Amino acid sequence: MSSGLGTDLLARLSRATRRGAGSAGEIVAVVAPAPVVPAARLVAACASATPIVLFQAPPRDDEEPLGIVGFGEIARVEGSGPERLVQVTSAARKLFASLREERDADAGSAPGPRFVGGLSFRTEAHHEPPWTSFADASFSLPRWIYVARAGEAWLWLLVREEDLASERSSIEAELASIEAAFVAAAQPAQDAPSHGAGEGAKIEGTSREAFCSLVREALDAIRAGEIDKVVPVAASRVCPTRSLDARAVLARIADAYAETTRFAVQRGERVFLGASPERLISRRGRVLSTDGLAGTVRRGEGDASLVRALLASPKERREHALVVESIASVLGPRCASLDVPETPTIRSLPNVHHLWTPIRGALHDDTHVLALVEALHPTPAVSGTPRDRATAWIAAHEPDARGWYTGAVGWFDAAGDGDFAVAIRAGLVSEDEAWLYAGAGIVEGSDPPAEYAETRAKQAPMLVALGIV
Numbered sequence: 001m002s003s004g005l006g007t008d009l010l011a012r013l014s015r016a017t018r019r020g021a022g023s024a025g026e027i028v029a030v031v032a033p034a035p036v037v038p039a040a041r042l043v044a045a046c047a048s049a050t051p052i053v054l055f056q057a058p059p060r061d062d063e064e065p066l067g068i069v070g071f072g073e074i075a076r077v078e079g080s081g082p083e084r085l086v087q088v089t090s091a092a093r094k095l096f097a098s099l100r101e102e103r104d105a106d107a108g109s110a111p112g113p114r115f116v117g118g119l120s121f122r123t124e125a126h127h128e129p130p131w132t133s134f135a136d137a138s139f140s141l142p143r144w145i146y147v148a149r150a151g152e153a154w155l156w157l158l159v160r161e162e163d164l165a166s167e168r169s170s171i172e173a174e175l176a177s178i179e180a181a182f183v184a185a186a187q188p189a190q191d192a193p194s195h196g197a198g199e200g201a202k203i204e205g206t207s208r209e210a211f212c213s214l215v216r217e218a219l220d221a222i223r224a225g226e227i228d229k230v231v232p233v234a235a236s237r238v239c240p241t242r243s244l245d246a247r248a249v250l251a252r253i254a255d256a257y258a259e260t261t262r263f264a265v266q267r268g269e270r271v272f273l274g275a276s277p278e279r280l281i282s283r284r285g286r287v288l289s290t291d292g293l294a295g296t297v298r299r300g301e302g303d304a305s306l307v308r309a310l311l312a313s314p315k316e317r318r319e320h321a322l323v324v325e326s327i328a329s330v331l332g333p334r335c336a337s338l339d340v341p342e343t344p345t346i347r348s349l350p351n352v353h354h355l356w357t358p359i360r361g362a363l364h365d366d367t368h369v370l371a372l373v374e375a376l377h378p379t380p381a382v383s384g385t386p387r388d389r390a391t392a393w394i395a396a397h398e399p400d401a402r403g404w405y406t407g408a409v410g411w412f413d414a415a416g417d418g419d420f421a422v423a424i425r426a427g428l429v430s431e432d433e434a435w436l437y438a439g440a441g442i443v444e445g446s447d448p449p450a451e452y453a454e455t456r457a458k459q460a461p462m463l464v465a466l467g468i469v
């Protein structure tokens, strides 16, 4: 590409290393302005640098969209068990302390290096297939970090001081392929004919009858007073008739669901990717925002009356209120002010409408975004109420491992700012299979076949991205 991004970044790296004290263990981070391109398409256009991570937030009324792409890894921090996020926070803090940021004047406002990754729904001693390569919590500090914000973008390159000489040629090769990817990503979207699962692809998994009987068991537990709400999840496995290209699937879901948070985390041969409408938490300094999102209707004919019925349904409103109350009770004590609208509005997506309560607050102190994730996750939107009993019900009754589905995916930086989305409307894609998931909130009055239909509607984004519907 003619922008000279590669030459520019390499020259900055050389200058930075000449300036530096060169202490072993130090990570040098250099940054240069980069072209603004759709983040998911940049991932799709760059096949060579792995693992990949992506976090692409939607434009919201008062905020600029933020696109983050990571290629490769300079470090990975992981945690397991109940302390998983404490472990991640402390390992990340050490890495941030060893990071030396070198910025020229034209990159003074570039958002700094950041970790991107996520966490599973619940902690496990060993994750079951297909989730074996996904730890309880796992975050990448990428070697290459593309950050786009407010019509500007930058590319960071992170190198360990002691590896500079030995890695120079591989860095140059990766940079050449990333430069080529910037050119390709700037072209108008083309629907590659090879993106999908192929003619005759099979889907196997939880049958309608099996899901309905799971819902009936949930209703029994609700009637017995054990729980008020629970969110069972069903899994399906797509067996393609040709090799799947996870990056192409990602580009497709990202284009089709631009109003959602698009994300991807690659571990080994598998990429967990999706388009989530639900924000778990976003923190900038002491300002936080989150979504109460629960209560769903499938879009269809007479859309306006479907919306009115959703807003008027006591059952959907109760299901929604349980989520909002729980979020407010977790965040209330941590906040100097918390704005929780009294009535929900509607969040409309191409496949479904949801009841939505956007919540904003001001923290008392500089609580790290990961501490907020720990406090909020899992919300009753993906587990139920009371939370511990609902989660225990899920562990005892759900037939398939949900892994990171209904966990959270996001990023955090050295200041403890970050954004996390609830990891839904997502699937786990590798060359030879794709696992899709969907859940539905069950409360008293839920109708099993209607809940099953709701899970089908929620799988639409992944099915479209896989070329199945």
Ligand SMILES: C=C(O[C@@H]1C=C(C(=O)O)C=C[C@H]1O)C(=O)O
Residues within 6 Å of the ligand: 231, 278, 293, 294, 295, 296, 354, 381, 382, 406, 424, 425, 437, 438, 439, 440, 441, 442, 458
């Ligand atoms: C569990 C899922 O979605 C959640 C459940 C919802 C509901 O039951 O109405 C709505 C939004 C999400 O919080 C899913 O998409 O798999």
